[in-house]
Amino acid sequence: MKSHYKAVVIGGGVVGCSVLFHLARAGWTDICLIERSELTSGSSWHAAGGFHTLNGDPNVAKLQAYTVSLYKELEEISGQSCSLHLTGGVMLADSPERMDFLRLAHAKGRYLGMDTELITPSEAKAMFPLMDESHFVGAMWDPVEGHLDPSGTTIAYSKAAKKLGAEIVLRNPVKELTQQPDGNWNVVTEQGVVKCEHVVNCGGLWAREIGRMVGLELPVLAMEHMYLLTEPMPEVEAFNKETGREMIGVLDFKGEIYTRQERNGILLGTYEKACKPWSPVNTPWDFGHELLAPDLDRIAPSLEIGFRHFPGIANAGIKQVINGPFTFAPDGNPLVGPVQGLTNYWVACGVMAGFSQGGGVGLALSNWMVNGDPGFDVWGMDVARWGEWASLRYTNAKVRENYSRRFSIRFPNEELPAARPAQTTPLYDTMLAQNAVMGDSWGLETPLWFAPQGTEPKDIVSFHRSNDFEHVGNEVRHTRDSLGVTEIANFAKYEVTGTGCEAFLNHLMTNKMPKAGRIVLTPMLNEFGKLIGDFTIAKAGDERFIIWGSSAAQKYHMRWFEKHLPADGSVRIHRYDQTLVGLSIAGPNSQKLLQKLVDVDVSSKAFRFMDFREMAVGGATCMVNRITYTGDLGYEIWMQPAYQQLVYRAIKQAGEEFGIVDFGMRALLSMRLEKNFPTWFRELRPIYGPFEGAMERFIKMEKNDFVGRAAAAKELADGPKLRRVSMIVDAADADVMGDEPIWARRKGKDFGTVGKTHDFGAPRFDASGQAVRGSTAASGASAVRGLQDGDWSVVGWVTSGGYAHHVGLSMAQGYVPAALADDESAGLFEIEILGHRRPARINVEPPFDPSGEKMRG
Ligand SMILES: Cc1cc2nc3c(=O)[nH]c(=O)nc-3n(C[C@H](O)[C@H](O)[C@H](O)COP(=O)(O)OP(=O)(O)OC[C@H]3O[C@@H](n4cnc5c(N)ncnc54)[C@H](O)[C@@H]3O)c2cc1C
Numbered sequence: 001m002k003s004h005y006k007a008v009v010i011g012g013g014v015v016g017c018s019v020l021f022h023l024a025r026a027g028w029t030d031i032c033l034i035e036r037s038e039l040t041s042g043s044s045w046h047a048a049g050g051f052h053t054l055n056g057d058p059n060v061a062k063l064q065a066y067t068v069s070l071y072k073e074l075e076e077i078s079g080q081s082c083s084l085h086l087t088g089g090v091m092l093a094d095s096p097e098r099m100d101f102l103r104l105a106h107a108k109g110r111y112l113g114m115d116t117e118l119i120t121p122s123e124a125k126a127m128f129p130l131m132d133e134s135h136f137v138g139a140m141w142d143p144v145e146g147h148l149d150p151s152g153t154t155i156a157y158s159k160a161a162k163k164l165g166a167e168i169v170l171r172n173p174v175k176e177l178t179q180q181p182d183g184n185w186n187v188v189t190e191q192g193v194v195k196c197e198h199v200v201n202c203g204g205l206w207a208r209e210i211g212r213m214v215g216l217e218l219p220v221l222a223m224e225h226m227y228l229l230t231e232p233m234p235e236v237e238a239f240n241k242e243t244g245r246e247m248i249g250v251l252d253f254k255g256e257i258y259t260r261q262e263r264n265g266i267l268l269g270t271y272e273k274a275c276k277p278w279s280p281v282n283t284p285w286d287f288g289h290e291l292l293a294p295d296l297d298r299i300a301p302s303l304e305i306g307f308r309h310f311p312g313i314a315n316a317g318i319k320q321v322i323n324g325p326f327t328f329a330p331d332g333n334p335l336v337g338p339v340q341g342l343t344n345y346w347v348a349c350g351v352m353a354g355f356s357q358g359g360g361v362g363l364a365l366s367n368w369m370v371n372g373d374p375g376f377d378v379w380g381m382d383v384a385r386w387g388e389w390a391s392l393r394y395t396n397a398k399v400r401e402n403y404s405r406r407f408s409i410r411f412p413n414e415e416l417p418a419a420r421p422a423q424t425t426p427l428y429d430t431m432l433a434q435n436a437v438m439g440d441s442w443g444l445e446t447p448l449w450f451a452p453q454g455t456e457p458k459d460i461v462s463f464h465r466s467n468d469f470e471h472v473g474n475e476v477r478h479t480r481d482s483l484g485v486t487e488i489a490n491f492a493k494y495e496v497t498g499t500g501c502e503a504f505l506n507h508l509m510t511n512k513m514p515k516a517g518r519i520v521l522t523p524m525l526n527e528f529g530k531l532i533g534d535f536t537i538a539k540a541g542d543e544r545f546i547i548w549g550s551s552a553a554q555k556y557h558m559r560w561f562e563k564h565l566p567a568d569g570s571v572r573i574h575r576y577d578q579t580l581v582g583l584s585i586a587g588p589n590s591q592k593l594l595q596k597l598v599d600v601d602v603s604s605k606a607f608r609f610m611d612f613r614e615m616a617v618g619g620a621t622c623m624v625n626r627i628t629y630t631g632d633l634g635y636e637i638w639m640q641p642a643y644q645q646l647v648y649r650a651i652k653q654a655g656e657e658f659g660i661v662d663f664g665m666r667a668l669l670s671m672r673l674e675k676n677f678p679t680w681f682r683e684l685r686p687i688y689g690p691f692e693g694a695m696e697r698f699i700k701m702e703k704n705d706f707v708g709r710a711a712a713a714k715e716l717a718d719g720p721k722l723r724r725v726s727m728i729v730d731a732a733d734a735d736v737m738g739d740e741p742i743w744a745r746r747k748g749k750d751f752g753t754v755g756k757t758h759d760f761g762a763p764r765f766d767a768s769g770q771a772v773r774g775s776t777a778a779s780g781a782s783a784v785r786g787l788q789d790g791d792w793s794v795v796g797w798v799t800s801g802g803y804a805h806h807v808g809l810s811m812a813q814g815y816v817p818a819a820l821a822d823d824e825s826a827g828l829f830e831i832e833i834l835g836h837r838r839p840a841r842i843n844v845e846p847p848f849d850p851s852g853e854k855m856r857g
Helices: 014-025 058-078 096-112 119-128 148-164 204-210 235-245 296-308 355-372 392-404 428-433 469-481 501-508 549-563 590-597 643-658 665-673 709-718 782-783
Strands: 004-010 032-035 088-093 117-119 138-142 165-167 174-179 185-189 192-201 221-231 249-252 258-260 265-270 318-328 333-338 345-349 435-441 444-450 484-485 492-497 519-525 530-543 545-549 574-575 583-588 611-615 620-624 634-639 724-729 742-746 791-805 809-817 829-833 836-842
Touching: 004 014, 004 185, 014 032, 014 355, 032 192, 058 096, 058 148, 058 355, 088 096, 088 119, 088 174, 096 435, 096 791, 119 138, 138 501, 148 165, 148 355, 165 665, 192 204, 204 318, 204 345, 221 590, 235 258, 235 809, 249 296, 258 296, 318 392, 333 355, 345 355, 428 435, 444 469, 444 484, 444 665, 469 484, 469 530, 469 665, 484 643, 484 665, 492 501, 492 549, 501 545, 501 549, 519 549, 519 836, 530 549, 530 611, 530 620, 545 549, 549 574, 583 590, 583 643, 590 643, 590 742, 620 643, 634 643, 665 791, 724 791, 724 829, 742 809, 809 829
Parallel strands: 004 032, 004 192, 032 165, 088 249, 192 345
Antiparallel strands: 088 138, 117 138, 174 185, 185 192, 221 265, 221 318, 249 258, 258 265, 333 345, 435 444, 484 583, 492 545, 492 574, 519 530, 530 545, 583 634, 611 620, 620 634, 724 809, 724 836, 742 791, 742 829, 791 809, 829 836
């Protein structure tokens, strides 16, 4: 071990070894992995070794596909076998809802280039004869599934890293981490102190403890997890002999079971409802290559269903039960990236599927460390997605909920109850008393919609339009016709002050900063010219700006702001969080209402569209923006929490004469749809350029050399490849939810297809043992199967949408090739909703108030 390295990776599980390999491959070879014991001394050694590409987040799914595609190369570089078994697998649906879920996953797979296929239960049975097909209504085949040897794979990463020049030190626990004034880290280990520029926490089961070494409470928790191995089964042996193939992997959502062949028997694991955390507060340092005591009673309900669904397994003897711990973040996705508030402290932990995700995590993190950017859209696993509210207890409740729901459907209108309420505004009880159905918005309880008196304030979860449809519609119609009020505490708010604040913001933002008392809308780009933010900014004073943005991105944006703060202290940033809350009023009577509450002139001449002013509203000092996300005449009113009740009561009282209604987030999102307004993290994400995102109005190339300008200029010169569009959909009883494929009719032109191709999937075989035509490896053209259908091809994807109640249209936003983005003709597009392709057409002008007359007042 040397005394100094560029980077030290702590932890030699599959994730640490993958990070080490990827850093070395990216050219950083002055690096060292320090492992407290032997490699794989955490959860990696006893994993079931299964891998797959499916993930609810398409960007994480892409990184999973990368992980699987890496294994062959890894074996070649390292000379170490991963014992790869690429069997393919099926997911079994026991209900129409689950079949809808598979249809959605299959549709999403189209533009991800996944070669999935929807099949019947009997077709599934032909591949996995141990099942009883009468329990199922359908299935989805995925050729990119299989299993490997977890220890061999971890060793393969480590050997490949060493071949590229990286060092590995074993049997050397890291005890302390301290940062020196020069920014270098002192890594205090049992074998001495090592200095390094970057430190990476890949501590797996001990990631929390390594976080605590720098005062960080990472939201990860280990859960006990069991799988069993059967004795050799004659049915399995016969199948192998007859077909010359291994049995496929099977996932049974209803039984909460996954299963696959292991040697001559079966491996069967469960994600049981009665799940159990392991070491909920502190992970013992003396835990090593150990297993936990099996507890078959806990998984008995799952096994009971499993044995009914797979009678072929029910009679097999159980050879061994493995019970081991592994870690989860509250939403089940990894925690990756630099930690806000710390310099050069990186994490890659909470990886619950190390053999599906480890490669992608290593690639993204190494890109981030070496190039300053992960190179992909990794928001779904960015450590910045959790706020301070994600405490130890929050994490415990949420991880248990996530584990027990691992195989449950999450409906698009479903709010999960664990660890709530975490944060509330002063209006929480008032909102509940008014029958609000609340949602979780980055840890904050926020009204979604209001049930009329006598109606239960509860969502009926569904992929289709549901019980809120009529009520959200009424909220929109009342607001558009007269007046509505909603809570907007769930926006991000920052104050930027200091002599250098204007220059700082002009350097980071694409738009010119406003004059005093005015507001601008502005995207923010990274150096690669990709969208990393979208803000509303008001100039509140000579050296004071107020910024509003996406609540979920607060840590993500603070990390970026802090990285770019001038060293001379001339700029200060304060994140208000819930010390500033807000209310928005909107609708044609909103100006009259505001006038009743204030003692200054707020006519459209005196207080213009996009003006900002501090004024007393109902007697409380507030900041008021003459702008709302409804796209209507309206205002955002911001105040300290102590005044929120006062202002709200004043609004409701004065609004009575206009028949004021409360509206929730769903009505707000419906109203923004009919204005073609984009949302951050849906339409606007770091995979799109500003011209692709149709944000040109807010990009002032001439103003200065802002971050990302050169790349944006190149995008403009080359012409954007994709373009954000708004569409009107001929939907039935279900609107788009996001991630649906957009099909286009070629009309003699070739638009290409959008999916990436894989050539590493397993072929699907029918009962007679023939490879099914079109399935991977059975057909060279299979990579684009599912992306083309006669004259139609998948050319884009939906980012979000829903029902625009005021104009009475089902609407979608998404990305299509730029060449098609202005073509409003009917018959050109279709959007696949729950397995049905619905006609759609581009709608360039917003259907509500296209000239902006109403908004300007
Ligand atoms: C029963 C079971 C079945 C599973 N099945 C699957 C599966 O089928 N597919 C799949 O993809 N995943 C599966 N997993 C999950 C998988 O094991 C994890 O995703 C993976 O092991 C996480 O790897 P890691 O490197 O993050 O953590 P770990 O494997 O826990 O590695 C962390 C390493 O850090 C070291 N370390 C910690 N603290 C220090 C310190 N202070 N100093 C030095 N070193 C330190 C530890 O000794 C350890 O070696 C399963 C897990 C279990 C328990």
